[in-house]
Amino acid sequence: MALPEGWEVVCGLEVHCELGTRTKLFCSCPNEFGSEPNTNVCPVCLGLPGSLPVLNGQAVELAMRIGAALSCEVKPSIFARKNYFYPDMPKDYQVSQYDQPINVDGFLDLPDGSRVGIERAHMEEDTGKSSHAGGTGRISDSTHSLVDYNRAGVPLVEIVSRPDIGSAEQARAYAAELRSILVATGASDGKMEEGSMRVDANVSVRRTGEPLGTRCEIKNLNSLRSLVRGIEYEASRQVELLEAGNRVRQETRHWDEGAGRTRTGRVKEEADDYRYFPEPDLVPLQPNEGWVAAVRAALPVLPAQRRAALAAAVGLEPSTELVVTAVERGLDDFVRDALAAGAEARTALNRAVNDLPAGATVAVKPFAALVGLEVGGALTATQAKKVLEVLVERGGDADPAALAAELGFEALSADALAGIVDEVVAAHPTDWASYVGGNDKVAGMFVGKVMKATRGKADGKAVTALLQQRRGAAAG
Amino acid sequence: MTGTALELAASIREGRATARQVLEEHLALIATRDGELHAFNEVMAETARAAADRVDAAVGQGQDPGPLAGVPVALKDNLCTRGVPTTCSSKILAGWRPPYDATVVTRLAAAGALVVGKTNLDEFAMGSSTENSAFGPTRNPHDPSRVPGGSSGGSAAAVAAGFAPLALGSDTGGSIRQPAALCGVVGVKPTYGAVSRYGLIAFASSLDQIGPIATSVDDAALLLEVIGGHDPLDSTSLDQPPPDLRTQLDRGVVGLKVGLVTELTGEGIAPDVAERTRQAAAALEAAGATVREVSVPSVTYGLSAYYLIAPAEASSNLARYDGVRYGLRAPGAEDITEMYGATRAAGFGPEVKRRIMLGTYALSAGYYDAYYGKAQKVRTLIVRDFAAAYDQVDVLLSPTAPTVAFELGAKTADPMSMYMNDVCTIPSNLAGHPAISVPFGTGSGGLPVGVQIMAPALAEATMFRAAAVVEAAARDLAPAVEVA
Numbered sequence: 001m002a003l004p005e006g007w008e009v010v011c012g013l014e015v016h017c018e019l020g021t022r023t024k025l026f027c028s029c030p031n032e033f034g035s036e037p038n039t040n041v042c043p044v045c046l047g048l049p050g051s052l053p054v055l056n057g058q059a060v061e062l063a064m065r066i067g068a069a070l071s072c073e074v075k076p077s078i079f080a081r082k083n084y085f086y087p088d089m090p091k092d093y094q095v096s097q098y099d100q101p102i103n104v105d106g107f108l109d110l111p112d113g114s115r116v117g118i119e120r121a122h123m124e125e126d127t128g129k130s131s132h133a134g135g136t137g138r139i140s141d142s143t144h145s146l147v148d149y150n151r152a153g154v155p156l157v158e159i160v161s162r163p164d165i166g167s168a169e170q171a172r173a174y175a176a177e178l179r180s181i182l183v184a185t186g187a188s189d190g191k192m193e194e195g196s197m198r199v200d201a202n203v204s205v206r207r208t209g210e211p212l213g214t215r216c217e218i219k220n221l222n223s224l225r226s227l228v229r230g231i232e233y234e235a236s237r238q239v240e241l242l243e244a245g246n247r248v249r250q251e252t253r254h255w256d257e258g259a260g261r262t263r264t265g266r267v268k269e270e271a272d273d274y275r276y277f278p279e280p281d282l283v284p285l286q287p288n289e290g291w292v293a294a295v296r297a298a299l300p301v302l303p304a305q306r307r308a309a310l311a312a313a314v315g316l317e318p319s320t321e322l323v324v325t326a327v328e329r330g331l332d333d334f335v336r337d338a339l340a341a342g343a344e345a346r347t348a349l350n351r352a353v354n355d356l357p358a359g360a361t362v363a364v365k366p367f368a369a370l371v372g373l374e375v376g377g378a379l380t381a382t383q384a385k386k387v388l389e390v391l392v393e394r395g396g397d398a399d400p401a402a403l404a405a406e407l408g409f410e411a412l413s414a415d416a417l418a419g420i421v422d423e424v425v426a427a428h429p430t431d432w433a434s435y436v437g438g439n440d441k442v443a444g445m446f447v448g449k450v451m452k453a454t455r456g457k458a459d460g461k462a463v464t465a466l467l468q469q470r471r472g473a474a475a476g
Numbered sequence: 477m478t479g480t481a482l483e484l485a486a487s488i489r490e491g492r493a494t495a496r497q498v499l500e501e502h503l504a505l506i507a508t509r510d511g512e513l514h515a516f517n518e519v520m521a522e523t524a525r526a527a528a529d530r531v532d533a534a535v536g537q538g539q540d541p542g543p544l545a546g547v548p549v550a551l552k553d554n555l556c557t558r559g560v561p562t563t564c565s566s567k568i569l570a571g572w573r574p575p576y577d578a579t580v581v582t583r584l585a586a587a588g589a590l591v592v593g594k595t596n597l598d599e600f601a602m603g604s605s606t607e608n609s610a611f612g613p614t615r616n617p618h619d620p621s622r623v624p625g626g627s628s629g630g631s632a633a634a635v636a637a638g639f640a641p642l643a644l645g646s647d648t649g650g651s652i653r654q655p656a657a658l659c660g661v662v663g664v665k666p667t668y669g670a671v672s673r674y675g676l677i678a679f680a681s682s683l684d685q686i687g688p689i690a691t692s693v694d695d696a697a698l699l700l701e702v703i704g705g706h707d708p709l710d711s712t713s714l715d716q717p718p719p720d721l722r723t724q725l726d727r728g729v730v731g732l733k734v735g736l737v738t739e740l741t742g743e744g745i746a747p748d749v750a751e752r753t754r755q756a757a758a759a760l761e762a763a764g765a766t767v768r769e770v771s772v773p774s775v776t777y778g779l780s781a782y783y784l785i786a787p788a789e790a791s792s793n794l795a796r797y798d799g800v801r802y803g804l805r806a807p808g809a810e811d812i813t814e815m816y817g818a819t820r821a822a823g824f825g826p827e828v829k830r831r832i833m834l835g836t837y838a839l840s841a842g843y844y845d846a847y848y849g850k851a852q853k854v855r856t857l858i859v860r861d862f863a864a865a866y867d868q869v870d871v872l873l874s875p876t877a878p879t880v881a882f883e884l885g886a887k888t889a890d891p892m893s894m895y896m897n898d899v900c901t902i903p904s905n906l907a908g909h910p911a912i913s914v915p916f917g918t919g920s921g922g923l924p925v926g927v928q929i930m931a932p933a934l935a936e937a938t939m940f941r942a943a944a945v946v947e948a949a950a951r952d953l954a955p956a957v958e959v960a
Contacts, residue, residue: 049569052709052710092798
């Protein structure tokens with residue numbers, strides 16, 4: 001969905017990700033999704049009177065990993081209390097970071113070569129979860145509410161981008177790239193459907209070249225698809241308002257996936273005042289330089305580097321869809337191993353990305369051998385895909401030549417094929433004359449006859465090439 | 477038998493008395509007199525008896541139940557006790573029983589102590605007279621028409637009345653030392669972080685410390701040794717072993733440099749109290765210390781800074797009493813916001829409400845820098861001025877409270893005059909330093925006077941040495957100083 005000529009959308013994303021720690025941020029309760037309600041709780045995460053928080057070192061480690069992966073400066077930080085009343089928040093304040101966050105000033109490079117700035121990536125605790133009973137699930141018609149505090153105190157990192165995103169598609173690419181970084185670093189499982197990665201979008205529009213417009217924060221974007229649709233809808237809504245001479249009101253809006261639109265959330269009469277102040281129950285967090293350096297040194301190879309390496313190996317641009325997909329699906333090492341085992345690059349990349357079912361495992365050697373059979377002409381593309389399918393079914397480690405033979409795909413030599421083509425031509429003199437006379441419509445009939453005669457073993461392109469060669473000779 | 481904690485523990489450990497006998501005598505005294513004084517919100521007779529029997533059984537089997545074997549201890553009712561109501565003397569915690577023990581409670585039990593009950597306090601420790609209790613005031617054992625001080629007034633009164641030789645209080649701006657002074661007992665605010673706050677229901681987290689109340693300096697030192705030392709459950713707990721105090725108690729003060737704080741001995745201090753403070757200085761000098769006047773200029777701003785910082789933290793700490801999870805929930809509300817409002821209106825008393833409002837205001841956007849931010853700067857100045865003073869002297873001396881115990885109701889109508897009670901004690905909380913109040917004779921009306929000895933962070937051993945000398949000198953004092 002494109003905006004009218006002369007308009008552009010400006011977008012910044014706030015991504016909350018739950019860290020994959022063993023325990024919660026300030027207590028030893030398990031950090032687990034899907035337990036019976038209110039079973040992973042203790043005096044600390046229930047905020048019982050007298051309880052005190054103790055910071056989880058693993059959460060700090062993972063937060064620093066995120067910062068390092070996003071090229072942030074990892075700094076001494078302090079926790080602060082964000083004060084507001086809400087029943088799913090046991091202490092009626094959230095322990096977060098405010099003016100001194102752990103990670104600041106980073107960036108994320110996207111596959112298309114664009115760069116999105118990262119303002120900060122700070123640590124905070126998650127809240128519990130309310131559900132509204134006795135109605136349709138909305139608070140408005142419910143008779144009572146239930147709160148599950150299992151999630152209260154789960155460690156979060158909130159990653160705040162700069163308003164550098166200029167399209168819904170770029171927002172999707174940013175979120176997808178961020179997710180793969182979270183997964184690659186082991187910081188989070190990045191599951192949007194389980195809420196372990198939650199994306200809010202700040203959306204504004206402006207006429208090209210003008211200053212930033214008034215933004216709305218879009219919540220409830222529970223998938224990458226919702227993110228794209230939500231931003232596109234919201235940008236169009238704002239442009240329509242402005243073109244009609246109205247103003248955009250700064251507010252929080254909720255994406256309604258079913259209705260395909262955003263709706264005004266609670267309209268606040270007053271500005272939020274969270275009365276932030278330093279959390280007196282925790283001491284300043286000052287990871288020593290050795291720890292920070294160790295975290296940086298231990299970072300895995302990140303998706304951008306992997307795309308670059310794969311692209312170089314196969315001779316394509318890093319932004320090529322096949323390369324991006326291969327890295328997203330974690331197939332890049334496999335493809336590079338196949339290349340090292342002698343496979344031809346493009347064919348190997350194609351078969352791996354397009355024809356290996358998700359989760360399938362195939363040993364490098366038979367895969368490389370299969371690619372060799374196809375490239376050498378011993379198998380057609382169709383046959384090679386079928387052999388790969390059977391190879392996967394058989395556990396991924398079998399001789400592809402033997403499988404091809406088993407499937408009746410014995411190699412058809414060039415001479416044999418040429419002989420069969422000549423036989424078919426001889427058997428249909430009238431059609432042949434028509435073809436030689438320039439009627440290309442009968443070419444398909446000849447290819448079909450050859451395929452039939454070879455029981456599908458022939459490569460259609462090779463047959464066509466032989467036919468054209470013979471027509472040239474006949475006409476010559 | 478009654479006596480100091482040290483005497484009782486020795487008798488019980490050596491088999492000269494049983495913990496059960498000792499306990500029953502204390503329970504009998506409580507039964508006789510606590511109806512009048514109301515030191516306790518809850519007397520834990522049955523659990524104390526069970527604990528006493530375990531101590532006696534251990535002694536019978538030749539085991540050592542610990543340094544506080546069989547010693548009755550009273551706990552301020554803002555310290556969590558597993559399964560036992562912990563109220564903070566507030567209606568809002570009605571019916572709540574903590575599912576866990578505070579770290580200090582666990583340490584008391586491990587030392588063989590018997591928790592005899594939970595003592596009254598100003599609601600959420602906000603007050604200086606124990607009149608702000610939802611369950612009615614505590615009275616001073618020396619004169620039941622007078623307040624015991626506060627907020628740990630129940631604990632101080634319990635020790636002064638002989639209900640228990642030891643008690644724990646909490647001190648945010650003087651809440652251990654001021655009632656100790658008014659009740660004629662010893663009260664200690666340790667270095668911030670020296671005693672775990674885990675299980676202490678927070679008033680102002682950056683100022684709160686748990687500390688001992690006892691009839692002697694030696695007993696107070698023993699109790700601090702038992703409850704002190706690092707606790708992994710409190711992130712602000714210092715990485716220190718339990719303090720070693722009692723081995724150094726009798727070393728005297730020869731050569732010790734004592735500073736009499738200029739700003740805390742003049743205006744606003746009653747003449748009888750000022751006179752006793754000068755006598756305490758003289759006693760230290762007579763014992764070999766050198767005494768001089770020392771100025772700590774910024775302490776005069778301590779009260780103002782405190783009444784921004786403490787309410788600010790309290791406004792956040794007390795947000796959780798919202799009726800959702802535990803304690804009081806006001807009936808009849810139509811929605812959550814109304815329920816919050818009705819619950820908190822019904823559950824909190826006027827002083828707590830006043831401080832929540834003050835604190836909320838001080839933290840509000842647009843006011844933060846002018847109030848909370850400024851108060852934190854004053855706090856930094858006080859730390860700096862104390863550091864300068866401690867370049868010249870080892871410990872500082874001042875009155876603990878400006879007056880002796882006052883009549884019930886005398887200051888309830890005027891919060892500012894009530895707040896002035898803590899003018900001498902607040903600076904140590906703001907600095908995070910230790911301070912002790914030692915009874916030093918009597919003043920107007922024959923009522924007890926306390927003097928305060930302050931020391932730099934973690935200098936408790938030196939502070940206790942000076943306190944022991946003051947305590948010894950007090951025994952030779954003339955009975956009362958009449959107001960001039």
